[in-house]
Amino acid sequence: MYQTKYFQASDNHELAKLLTTIFSTSHDGLAICDRNGYVLLYNEAYLNITGVPADILNNFSFMEQKEMHLVPDSSAVRTILTKQTHSVVIDYANGRQAINTATPLLDANQELLFVVGNVRDVTELNQLQKELEETRQISSAYQRALEHIQTDGDFDEQIIYRSGLMHRIASLAKRFATNDSPILLLGESGVGKDVMANYIHAQSGRTGEFIKINCGAIPEHLLESELFGYEKGAFTGASQSKEGLFELADRGTIFLDEIGDLPFPLQVKLLNVLQDGRIRRLGGKTSRQVNMRIIAATNSDLEAMVEQKRFRQDLFYRLNVLSLTIPPLRERREDIPALIFYYLKKLEWKYQQEMRIETDALEALMDYDWPGNTRELKNVVERSFHMCENGRITFDQLPASIRNTQQTALPLQLAKMDELLPLKEAVERFERAYIQRVLKETDTMQQCADKLQVNISTLVRKKRSLGIK
Numbered sequence: 001m002y003q004t005k006y007f008q009a010s011d012n013h014e015l016a017k018l019l020t021t022i023f024s025t026s027h028d029g030l031a032i033c034d035r036n037g038y039v040l041l042y043n044e045a046y047l048n049i050t051g052v053p054a055d056i057l058n059n060f061s062f063m064e065q066k067e068m069h070l071v072p073d074s075s076a077v078r079t080i081l082t083k084q085t086h087s088v089v090i091d092y093a094n095g096r097q098a099i100n101t102a103t104p105l106l107d108a109n110q111e112l113l114f115v116v117g118n119v120r121d122v123t124e125l126n127q128l129q130k131e132l133e134e135t136r137q138i139s140s141a142y143q144r145a146l147e148h149i150q151t152d153g154d155f156d157e158q159i160i161y162r163s164g165l166m167h168r169i170a171s172l173a174k175r176f177a178t179n180d181s182p183i184l185l186l187g188e189s190g191v192g193k194d195v196m197a198n199y200i201h202a203q204s205g206r207t208g209e210f211i212k213i214n215c216g217a218i219p220e221h222l223l224e225s226e227l228f229g230y231e232k233g234a235f236t237g238a239s240q241s242k243e244g245l246f247e248l249a250d251r252g253t254i255f256l257d258e259i260g261d262l263p264f265p266l267q268v269k270l271l272n273v274l275q276d277g278r279i280r281r282l283g284g285k286t287s288r289q290v291n292m293r294i295i296a297a298t299n300s301d302l303e304a305m306v307e308q309k310r311f312r313q314d315l316f317y318r319l320n321v322l323s324l325t326i327p328p329l330r331e332r333r334e335d336i337p338a339l340i341f342y343y344l345k346k347l348e349w350k351y352q353q354e355m356r357i358e359t360d361a362l363e364a365l366m367d368y369d370w371p372g373n374t375r376e377l378k379n380v381v382e383r384s385f386h387m388c389e390n391g392r393i394t395f396d397q398l399p400a401s402i403r404n405t406q407q408t409a410l411p412l413q414l415a416k417m418d419e420l421l422p423l424k425e426a427v428e429r430f431e432r433a434y435i436q437r438v439l440k441e442t443d444t445m446q447q448c449a450d451k452l453q454v455n456i457s458t459l460v461r462k463k464r465s466l467g468i469k
């Protein structure tokens, strides 16, 4: 301590008052204990930073608090044992992180009188550092997404990915693109089969058109004439002849989406086209050669359909020469931020409005399982873009299904428990997980006890018996 020549405390009372003011207004937590670790004095900041409730400090020594796992560590305990100054970084149960320093005060015989503990909250500092790091990562993801968008040009033909898994699939697609064999694209709805088909066509160097038809969306009797075309008079109403989609796709690509819905009679016809590359219009007498690439896609289990005799085995083998399975988004989570930034960028350009996404919102989007895959993600980003205020997408604006991922995780995990346990153990597991979750969501033990509607000593006992640190 430094003292100027002007300092003169008139008596001990005045000095005590001065020290009390310093003690109670300090932003650092301060706690003084005796040689047995019993707390003698502490300030408000100590309670706020550590989250240890006053009645615990008043009744339990630092050793007992550590033993009961009320605090993860204690520099005071180390100082009592060694009579040396100790500093430790502690992550308290309330989520705060602090540098906890204990200094011994020794008497003339080098015996320990008191330990002075100082707790400096570094949560915000670390949080700022973490956010800075995240912002750096986000902006580099942004940058990479932008570079990708800029180099590949047309927005609508983009396949956005960052995962190694998609990288391998896209490389394979690029290799497949250059030959003429049929390609079968498999994967859940919304994973990007359509986008992949477009990409393959764009990479193929084929000069003709990319023609898409959804085999499940057109009634059977129309589908045949759509695909093969017809000659004048082929059926009532055929007043003129018309080219079919196969012919239109000459020198290009035809994309048969939902191939599993192709009616059985048409499956034979498609097989013939695949075998000889020739088509004959309805009512036509001659067939003509077409040079088209066939890409088929489905989210059904075609092999199961073959077994159930709902899909021809020979056609399945013919289509399945080159197949690509696009994994669901939840199996390639690195793609999620890249897709989010890609869609945000598109919207920013369209609406000429800058948009930022807060870290916790981004984290929630990355944790979510996306049953509707990229299609669902695109809709969520678009909805959030329009709902947000002040150019920031926040966690609260996300759909409830995404916000609740964390909350539903616990019952789901329990639902997935396949071993049968004695009831007592099962209840204990649940209690442990539940208390840990509420501890995470609250700042102090008191708040946690209030949420659980138990008193704090019950909570302390439970934590101890369940081995919660």
Ligand SMILES: Nc1ncnc2c1ncn2[C@@H]1O[C@H](COP(=O)(O)OP(=O)(O)OP(=O)(O)O)[C@@H](O)[C@H]1O
Pocket: 158, 159, 160, 161, 187, 188, 189, 190, 191, 192, 193, 194, 195, 196, 257, 298, 299, 374, 375, 378
């Ligand atoms: N890798 C990707 N990059 C950019 N956009 C994507 C990507 N994957 C999917 N999308 C977008 O997600 C939406 C759904 O994709 P797509 O229609 O290709 O899925 P799908 O697998 O063909 O679905 P379905 O089986 O229902 O037809 C589209 O708007 C598409 O632009």
